[in-house]
Amino acid sequence: MNCPKCGQEISETDAYCPNCGCGLEAKGTRALRTFNQVSSILVLVVIGIPTALAGGCFLIMSFVGGIQPGLIALGLLAVFAATVTYVVYAYKK
Numbered sequence: 336m337n338c339p340k341c342g343q344e345i346s347e348t349d350a351y352c353p354n355c356g357c358g359l360e361a362k363g364t365r366a367l368r369t370f371n372q373v374s375s376i377l378v379l380v381v382i383g384i385p386t387a388l389a390g391g392c393f394l395i396m397s398f399v400g401g402i403q404p405g406l407i408a409l410g411l412l413a414v415f416a417a418t419v420t421y422v423v424y425a426y427k428k
Contacts, residue, residue: 338354338359339357339359340352340357341354341355343355345359375424378424379420379421379424382417382420383417383420383424386414386417386420387413387417389410390410390411390414391410391414392410393409393410394407394410394411394414
């Protein structure tokens with residue numbers, strides 16, 4: 336295996352190139368990082384956005400049909416759940 340920066344031959348187990356100090360990724364690390372990013376976006380789209388939309392609908396229905404505390408609470412809970420989903424999955428490292 337060769338260093339991508341300086342071309343020096345290095346061991347596959349090295350974390351850094353001993354010649355130039357370039358950091359090296361272990362095999363599969365890039366694929367795992369890509370999978371984590373895609374899964375985070377997928378969870379956000381599948382859970383977060385529909386939950387936020389449902390919460391908005393419950394809030395709108397509660398004010399259009401007369402203030403109903405149950406619908407307001409359900410709407411706020413859904414918006415809160417969507418926010419938590421976004422924070423957990425969008426900022427996960």
